[in-house]
Amino acid sequence: MVNWMRGFRCWVAVAAVAVLLFGFVACGNDDDGASGPPPKTERDAFTKWFVQQAVDRYEETGRQATLDYYNNEAGADDEWYIFISDTETGTVVAHATIPSRVGTYSADNVDIRGHAYGALLMASPESGHWVDYVFFNPQTGTGGTKHSWAVGRDNLVIGSGWYEDSYPVPRPTKSEPGSYTRAFVEDAVWFYESNGQAALVDHLNSPESTDPPSVDGQWYGFAFDLDGVVIAHPTVPENVGMSLHEILGATPEGLAAADEMVAATEAGKWVDYTYLNPQSGNWETKHTWIVKRDEVHIASGWYESG
Incomplete structure (x- = not known):
């Protein structure tokens, strides 16, 4: 009887440890961002996650359904918004916050500093890359340095980005x-x-x-x-x-x-x-x-x- 009880207690202890270990593992998976977005305070991580949602939607629903979805407010979340360009035509085909940009040629775009960012965006690889440039911030109504994460899929580039808090410093003066x-x-x-x-x-x-x-x-x-x-x-x-x-x-x-x-x-x-x-x-x-x-x-x- 004593040996049986001793064995039962050992089994319970092992089971409890296993539950705790698996429980901790499960909690760790919940906290690593795999099941939800990173906090917006982690702007690089949130940008990548935001773009990945659009990439996943494209792969699941196809081109037209994706463009239809992101050519409206559904494609925006605070300062983040999805933009999509066609690498064959060099034009913007979806823009969540500035509809007038849809259909515009952007492959040769150069920012105020003379940085040719349009070609870099169009050359985005499937693994994605960062492209920095000065661009209009629809939330503030002025320009700012934008850090965009862009991913290539077929003949599309899907991207989004976040803005520095202010216009690039120093803003040009009349002495220049x-x-x-x-x-x-x-x-x-x-x-x-x-x-x-x-x-x-x-x-x-x-x-x-x-x-x-x-x-x-x-x-x-x-x-x-x-x-x-x-x-x-x-x-x-x-x-x-x-x-x-x-x-x-x-x-x-x-x-x-x-x-x-x-x-x-x-x-x-x-x-x-x-x-x-x-x-x-x-x-x-x-x-x-x-x-x-x-x-x-x-x-x-x-x-x-x-």
Whole structure:
């Protein structure tokens, strides 16, 4: 009897230890994030998890169902949102927070610092990689350094990212006119991507517009269509409806500059020409930065005397 009891107690003890061990293992599995998202305070880990949900959905439901799902608010969670690009066409095919970006060519995108991030995103491997660049934050309405995790699947790139808390420091100042011009145009581009072409035209056609400003000293934003017809100009309203060839074509150099401006792409382009500085009243060399988005070119420039 004593031996039996002694054996029973040993069995109970072993069973209890086993339960505790398996229990601890089970609890460990619950806590490692496999069954749920990492906390958003772990921004890299949460971004990877968020993108993986989209990759899993694509593999389970296919292309069209995935695009339909993520082309609306379902694809966004606080500052995180899913974007999907087609590597064969180079265009955005899904964007959860900025619908106007869908259909835009992004393979050649360059950020305000001149970093060609579009090609890096399009080259994302199946294992995924990080791509950092300056981009518009829909939550704050301004730019910030974005850290995007992008994964390639078939002819798609599926990505999301998180933003630094503020605009890259230091933001260009007017003492750096080239960099300041690019920042001025980038602000207008972000306004366009958030609000559309009609709103941008109204915004730029008003000299009093702010957030972003349409006019800031010698800097002013203007826009023209793919044929070079000016559709917005805050300081010379009579230019609206005229083509760049009419405005600049008095000389062969001006005509060539108009051709170069119309040829600007999503990557952006500098074009120099002689133009009237509305602040000084003098004809000066104007250095203009132009960025194409969809059916519109968005531009601004700075003047150099002499």
